Amino acid sequence: MNISVETRRVDDGIAVVTVGGEVDVYTAPRLKQALLDLTDDGTRALVVDLNGVEYLDSTGLGVLIGGLKRARERGETFRVVCATPRIRRIFDITDLAPVFDLDATEADALAKV
Amino acid sequence: VAASPLVPEIELTIPAQAEFVGIARLAMLGVASRMPFSFDEVEDLRLAVGEACALSIERLNGRAAGDTLTLSYRIEPAALAVEVRSPLTPSPAEATETGPLADVLIRVLMDEVTTEDQPDAGLRVIRLVKNAPG
Numbered sequence: 001m002n003i004s005v006e007t008r009r010v011d012d013g014i015a016v017v018t019v020g021g022e023v024d025v026y027t028a029p030r031l032k033q034a035l036l037d038l039t040d041d042g043t044r045a046l047v048v049d050l051n052g053v054e055y056l057d058s059t060g061l062g063v064l065i066g067g068l069k070r071a072r073e074r075g076e077t078f079r080v081v082c083a084t085p086r087i088r089r090i091f092d093i094t095d096l097a098p099v100f101d102l103d104a105t106e107a108d109a110l111a112k113v
Numbered sequence: 114v115a116a117s118p119l120v121p122e123i124e125l126t127i128p129a130q131a132e133f134v135g136i137a138r139l140a141m142l143g144v145a146s147r148m149p150f151s152f153d154e155v156e157d158l159r160l161a162v163g164e165a166c167a168l169s170i171e172r173l174n175g176r177a178a179g180d181t182l183t184l185s186y187r188i189e190p191a192a193l194a195v196e197v198r199s200p201l202t203p204s205p206a207e208a209t210e211t212g213p214l215a216d217v218l219i220r221v222l223m224d225e226v227t228t229e230d231q232p233d234a235g236l237r238v239i240r241l242v243k244n245a246p247g
Contacts, residue, residue, distance in 0.1 A: 002135070025167040026131040055138075057163050058214035086156060093221045094214055 003027035004052070005034045013044040014113055016106060020052030023060030031060065035067040045077035045113035049106050056087050061094060068100060077101075079109040122187045127166075129173050129180035129199060134166045137184050141195070144186040148193055148245050157222040158243055162195055164215040165239045169199035171212065172237075192224070197239045201230055 004020040015038050023031055038046055048064065050056065064080060071078035082088050083104040091097040103109040125140050127133040141162045145155040166182055173180050185196045220226050225242035 022135070024131075024163060025134055025170065055160075057160060057167065058212075058218055059167060061214055086153070090160075090218070094217050 003030055005030050007034055007038065010110060013042055014047070014110070015043045015045070016047045016049060016110070018049045018052065018106075020054075022055040023050075023053055023063075024055060024057045025059045028057075028059040028063045032063045032066065035063065035070075039070055039074075043076065045079075046071060047079045047081060047106060047109040047113065049081040049109075050087055051081055051083055051105075053082075053084065053087055056090050058094075061090065061096060064100065065096070077113045079103055079113060081106050081109050122185055125184045125186070126181050127184070129170050129182050131167070131170055134163050134170070137166050137182070137197075138163045140184070140186060144188065145193060145243075148188060149247065150193075150243070150245065154243065154246070158193065158195075158241075161219050161222045161241050161243075162197070164219050165195070165197040165241060168212060168215050169197055169237070169239065173199060173202060192242050192244045195241045197241075198236045199239075201232065201235050201237050 002021045003023060006018045008016055008018070010016055017034050017038070019031060021027070035046070046067070048067065068078045079101045081103050082091065088097070088102070091100065091102065101112070103112070123140065123144055125137060127136055138159045141159050142155060145158045150158070162184070169182055180200050183198045187194045219241065223241045224244045225240070227240045229238045229240070231238060
């Protein structure tokens, strides 16, 4: 499976999910499970780093939307790191860029949580 | 080295399962690279064909293990046309949350998109066309 998903704690209640490779109709369930694993486990801020992602389709976007909705329902922070123009463009085309809190780097995102 | 003549049409049949969509995208890369598309346009084509396959698979929703998708990549004089043919189902799966997003992506990325049901052939055909630059 051409995707990598790694979760790490950077601070109390703050988690970073680093994603690499291709997020598509086949691999997106792995990202979805990683985000679900962080639900109701004390995480109050979640950063999803997509800077290692080479391909993102609507299924991957759907998983991110699901993560954002769950976070908002719980009053948690959900930020997405995306500086790759090719991937950022997909957020723009679908008018989702303003919906997510997009940052260029993980450090930028962590500074805001 | 003389340029080899363009191959007019390539056909690919894959199982209607998510794990095989990457093969359809890979074939798209190979065909589009034979035409004067930019890197971004080739990526647009890869994404659009992947979305068309994903939509077809989601509609079938694991209905039958033997279902297949047949893709035709046709190099036309001024465009690349791709058809994704899938079995026509009497009661398609319920729409998913990502279906509308896939539709938006395909329509923005391609110059022409049509979906046609062919009851006699038992097929739904999604046709994507990307005009070649120049």
